[in-house]
Amino acid sequence: NAGVTQTPKFQVLKTGQSMTLQCAQDMNHEYMSWYRQDPGMGLRLIHYSVGAGITDQGEVPNGYNVSRSTTEDFPLRLLSAAPSQTSVYFCASNPGLAGGTDTQYFGPGTRLTVL
Amino acid sequence: AQSVTQLDSQVPVFEEAPVELRCNYSSSVSVYLFWYVQYPNQGLQLLLKYLSGSTLVKGINGFEAEFNKSQTSFHLRKPSVHISDTAEYFCAVTLRRSNYQLIWGAGTKLIIKP
Numbered sequence: 431n432a433g434v435t436q437t438p439k440f441q442v443l444k445t446g447q448s449m450t451l452q453c454a455q456d457m458n459h460e461y462m463s464w465y466r467q468d469p470g471m472g473l474r475l476i477h478y479s480v481g482a483g484i485t486d487q488g489e490v491p492n493g494y495n496v497s498r499s500t501t502e503d504f505p506l507r508l509l510s511a512a513p514s515q516t517s518v519y520f521c522a523s524n525p526g527l528a529g530g531t532d533t534q535y536f537g538p539g540t541r542l543t544v545l
Numbered sequence: 546a547q548s549v550t551q552l553d554s555q556v557p558v559f560e561e562a563p564v565e566l567r568c569n570y571s572s573s574v575s576v577y578l579f580w581y582v583q584y585p586n587q588g589l590q591l592l593l594k595y596l597s598g599s600t601l602v603k604g605i606n607g608f609e610a611e612f613n614k615s616q617t618s619f620h621l622r623k624p625s626v627h628i629s630d631t632a633e634y635f636c637a638v639t640l641r642r643s644n645y646q647l648i649w650g651a652g653t654k655l656i657i658k659p
Contacts, residue, residue: 434588472635473635473649478646532596533591534591538587538588
């Protein structure tokens with residue numbers, strides 16, 4: 431198993447540009463989440479999904495869109511990048527109660543800089 | 546509303562010395578508690594968790610944590626640290642077993658001095 435994979439690892443955008451951060455997992459997990467990590471603030475939940483076709487907002491959803499057309503993939507779209515979105519983005523998956531565990535599995539992260 | 550406070554942003558400690566990383570939470574109902582570790586330039590991985598039962602929880606790499614309901618704390622300890630323990634440690638809490646809605650502390654950087 432590759433686990434949770436994220437691409438790209440690094441990205442530099444100009445203000446106003448759009449882009450999609452890719453996330454995929456090969457563990458057949460029900461739940462997937464996107465977090466952003468900023469210095470001194472821990473992780474903040476952007477969006478999450480409890481299964482294919484079902485998404486919901488987390489703590490800081492503004493400026494981001496998600497979709498979940500398959501169990502494996504959960505892309506995060508930045509609609510019009512702003513400097514405030516400079517951060518490290520982590521995707522995570524969780525098998526849910528049916529999987530018998532409470533552990534979240536994290537990808538390696540995408541470091542995004544918006545100029 | 547729940548919140549998590551990690552009282553120290555950095556903890557420097559000499560190699561082979563003991564360490565305690567502090568975590569306090571606020572919640573009016575029962576919670577589930579987690580510690581995750583993030584090694585430099587990597588994602589996070591689970592260190593240990595408390596769901597129910599024994600309040601002393603053992604995790605990977607020799608770490609353990611004790612749940613104290615009266616003090617609403619979940620401090621992480623290791624009796625003897627190694628240089629490879631250099632990392633950032635995050636405490637997290639959730640009300641539900643489906644923990645996609647974890648509330649995270651700000652993190653504590655463990656700095657091991659040779």
